[in-house]
Amino acid sequence: ADSNGSQAGELRPQMGQASDGWCVMNLAGATDAVGKEERPSQPAESRDLDYEEWEVLSEHLAWGEAGKNGSVEDSDSKEWEQGDCPDGDPKAKRVAAVPPMFQNVHVTFRVHYITHSDAQLIGVTGDHECLGQWHSYVPLRYDKDGFWSESVILPVDTKVEWKFILVENEKVRRWEECGNRTLVTEHEDQMAHQWWGYH
Numbered sequence: 001a002d003s004n005g006s007q008a009g010e011l012r013p014q015m016g017q018a019s020d021g022w023c024v025m026n027l028a029g030a031t032d033a034v035g036k037e038e039r040p041s042q043p044a045e046s047r048d049l050d051y052e053e054w055e056v057l058s059e060h061l062a063w064g065e066a067g068k069n070g071s072v073e074d075s076d077s078k079e080w081e082q083g084d085c086p087d088g089d090p091k092a093k094r095v096a097a098v099p100p101m102f103q104n105v106h107v108t109f110r111v112h113y114i115t116h117s118d119a120q121l122i123g124v125t126g127d128h129e130c131l132g133q134w135h136s137y138v139p140l141r142y143d144k145d146g147f148w149s150e151s152v153i154l155p156v157d158t159k160v161e162w163k164f165i166l167v168e169n170e171k172v173r174r175w176e177e178c179g180n181r182t183l184v185t186e187h188e189d190q191m192a193h194q195w196w197g198y199h
Helices: none
Strands: 104-112 120-126 147-155 159-168 171-175 181-184 190-195
């Protein structure tokens, strides 16, 4: 075994880092059992790499062998050779499944709250990095008639805990008195329109 824990000769994806500035959720520590069931139709070496355990894959991650000039061979541009398909031959080339691209949705947080000075505003904070991980917040914009809202980009199929907060002079002055709110993102944009302090 090498230092990455993979057996000699096995191709294993390497974790990368986000370089585009977008929020990327660290799924390696997810405790949700969704999608963790055993998949007997998958090869043994890919069963232990659940898609939820992968963080960010580099666009340039090599899943196969590099060509003579160091570039990755394009499977669409070369002819298939005997042994390219897994037919039980131990010398057959292995193909790693690529996890789906992370998809994001817009979640609009909206609340009604009457502030008492221009130095006050409403924000949203939560346990996800896009919501400040409880250490910072996303300021909401004043709409009209006491409503505040802002759209936040979150990954799909993600459970977040969050609350509205009252901010004055850039300091949190009041948290919602209710318990933490929960939201599970879906595959379409969502509206989280809530009344202050009520579930």
